[in-house]
Amino acid sequence: MKKIILSGVLLLLLLGFIGCTETTTAPDFSSTYPDNRVFYEIFVRSFADSDQDGIGDFNGITAKLDYLSSLGVETLWLMPIHPASSYHGYDVTDYYDVNSDYGTMADFENLVATAANYGIEIMIDFVINHTSSQHPWFQAALEGDSTYKNYYNFVPASTNTLGLLGSWYQTIWHTAGNEKYVGYFNSSMPDLNMTNTDVNQMILDVAKFWIDKGVKGFRVDAAQHLFGKNEYLSMTYTYQANISFLQVLTQQIKDYDEDVFIIGEIYEESDFRMLSEYYDAFDAPIDFPSASRISKSFTKESNAAYVAVLNNVYKAYAEINPDFIAMPFITNHDMDRPASFNGVTDEELRLAAEMLLTLPGNPILYYGEELGMKGVKAQGPTIWDETRRLEFLWGDDYQCDWVDSLSATLAQLRLDNAEIATAYEQQADANSLFSHYQNLIQLRNANMALKYGNSFSPYEDNTEHIQGFYRSFTSGEWSQNVLVIHNFGSADYDISDIDGTILYLSNNDDFDDITLLPSKSTVIFEVNEGE
Numbered sequence: 001m002k003k004i005i006l007s008g009v010l011l012l013l014l015l016g017f018i019g020c021t022e023t024t025t026a027p028d029f030s031s032t033y034p035d036n037r038v039f040y041e042i043f044v045r046s047f048a049d050s051d052q053d054g055i056g057d058f059n060g061i062t063a064k065l066d067y068l069s070s071l072g073v074e075t076l077w078l079m080p081i082h083p084a085s086s087y088h089g090y091d092v093t094d095y096y097d098v099n100s101d102y103g104t105m106a107d108f109e110n111l112v113a114t115a116a117n118y119g120i121e122i123m124i125d126f127v128i129n130h131t132s133s134q135h136p137w138f139q140a141a142l143e144g145d146s147t148y149k150n151y152y153n154f155v156p157a158s159t160n161t162l163g164l165l166g167s168w169y170q171t172i173w174h175t176a177g178n179e180k181y182v183g184y185f186n187s188s189m190p191d192l193n194m195t196n197t198d199v200n201q202m203i204l205d206v207a208k209f210w211i212d213k214g215v216k217g218f219r220v221d222a223a224q225h226l227f228g229k230n231e232y233l234s235m236t237y238t239y240q241a242n243i244s245f246l247q248v249l250t251q252q253i254k255d256y257d258e259d260v261f262i263i264g265e266i267y268e269e270s271d272f273r274m275l276s277e278y279y280d281a282f283d284a285p286i287d288f289p290s291a292s293r294i295s296k297s298f299t300k301e302s303n304a305a306y307v308a309v310l311n312n313v314y315k316a317y318a319e320i321n322p323d324f325i326a327m328p329f330i331t332n333h334d335m336d337r338p339a340s341f342n343g344v345t346d347e348e349l350r351l352a353a354e355m356l357l358t359l360p361g362n363p364i365l366y367y368g369e370e371l372g373m374k375g376v377k378a379q380g381p382t383i384w385d386e387t388r389r390l391e392f393l394w395g396d397d398y399q400c401d402w403v404d405s406l407s408a409t410l411a412q413l414r415l416d417n418a419e420i421a422t423a424y425e426q427q428a429d430a431n432s433l434f435s436h437y438q439n440l441i442q443l444r445n446a447n448m449a450l451k452y453g454n455s456f457s458p459y460e461d462n463t464e465h466i467q468g469f470y471r472s473f474t475s476g477e478w479s480q481n482v483l484v485i486h487n488f489g490s491a492d493y494d495i496s497d498i499d500g501t502i503l504y505l506s507n508n509d510d511f512d513d514i515t516l517l518p519s520k521s522t523v524i525f526e527v528n529e530g531e
Contacts, residue, residue, distance in 0.1 A: 037074035039364040054401040058107040072441030077123045091132035095206045112214035123217030130189040153182040223264035246281035276316040290328040298352035304464040326361025337375040354522040357440040360454040370437040380407030395422030449473040449480040465489025483525045492516040500525035
């Protein structure tokens with residue numbers, strides 16, 4: 001094992017939470033690096049209900065900003081807030097209004113203004129790949145309006161579309177009368193025609209409208225499908241067409257407000273070199289490759305490639321943008337929740353949090369993840385992904401209750417979630433999963449190498465069970481280097497030869513005479529230099 005020279009004077013300043021100390025007080029870099037933030041994804045319908053109709057709303061979120069601020073959240077990503085045909089909102093019927101289930105426009109504006117008082121920004125889902133089939137534009141197109149027909153992608157019904165399938169082999173051409181149209185996700189979500197300059201202008205106008213409402217960010221939904229691959233008959237666009245289009249859109253939005261932060265959903269776990277090219281199109285593509293490594297690793301003992309893969313991912317990002325901001329997460333609204341993984345333990349959920357909150361970039365927490373909420377895709381006939389998006393566990397008058405189904409999976413999830421301590425119970429418990437997340441976010445904010453550093457290099461003694469990496473950050477004369485080590489194995493790991501200041505050790509606030517890293521735990525050292 002390479003010995004690392006101890007940095008500075010060993011004065012440890014206790015931060016007042018389990019496992020975290022600080023060796024120096026860093027300057028305030030928040031104005032220099034304003035885009036480095038902790039994100040929190042909210043499904044409004046399931047989060048907090050202010051009027052006891054069972055459905056979450058804007059006023060409910062406003063009432064719970066104290067909770068979100070105490071956790072350490074800095075940006076709220078709201079899943080679609082517009083009027084829509086479906087419960088989830090990803091089939092918009094009006095881009096210039098809010099879903100009445102969630103409240104009024106005045107309620108939304110109040111949420112934005114009140115959140116700003118907490119230092120919390122609002123990002124909204126930007127669903128531009130498609131509209132609802134019930135959108136007035138599409139309805140006008142079906143009635144023969146040539147202007148709106150050109151908003152979408154129509155061909156004669158006699159056109160041979162046999163074999164022209166989507167990326168998961170789904171049907172994307174759908175018949176309407178004597179024509180067919182593209183709906184990449186399904187027939188109720190017709191794709192917009194991105195080659196139409198009127199559509200392009202509409203998208204920009206919508207962005208400006210919400211910026212004027214105080215929105216500080218957009219998450220572009222289905223960003224890799226704006227032009228498709230070979231599915232659109234004579235249109236043979238590659239993913240580069242998506243990037244070219246989004247480059248222009250992002251620049252136009254930045255010209256209107258340079259402080260708006262734009263991220264995009266490129267649902268790609270393995271082809272991280274392709275995904276990295278979207279750094280030319282956004283401030284950041286959502287970091288699915290890193291998320292995949294976390295979700296596939298935190299319940300296993302053997303993870304020999306964990307750091308090596310991440311290292312390759314970040315190298316690819318840096319080739320496009322040396323100052324890249326990654327957007328890692330564990331799971332999101334389209335995935336089973338980590339607490340529902342087969343055989344998962346509480347210590348593994350804590351390890352997953354440590355893995356997420358020590359990686360480069362802006363971590364995204366999925367609402368309820370910090371409580372250990374459960375959720376899986378149901379297999380019943382009347383419910384599908386609602387069971388991944390169940391009601392947040394307040395246990396008070398703000399508790400939502402909107403999902404109604406005979407699904408056996410839902411019934412079991414309700415029983416399982418009823419056994420989980422509520423948000424307020426976990427806030428009051430220093431040993432809860434909530435407190436664990438809260439402490440890690442405080443640790444991240446107190447150590448600039450964790451908060452701002454995008455450097456990443458493997459620990460020299462990585463093994464099948466031990467995976468570590470160095471992170472560093474330098475600005476002017478100020479710098480910090482840290483070494484993060486995860487023990488995935490079942491045996492303790494000897495750390496007595498590592499010279500450095502312990503900043504964090506799982507489930508421990510006394511770092512005297514520490515020589516072993518226990519199973520399923522993490523240690524973070526401040527060190528003089530990394531490789």
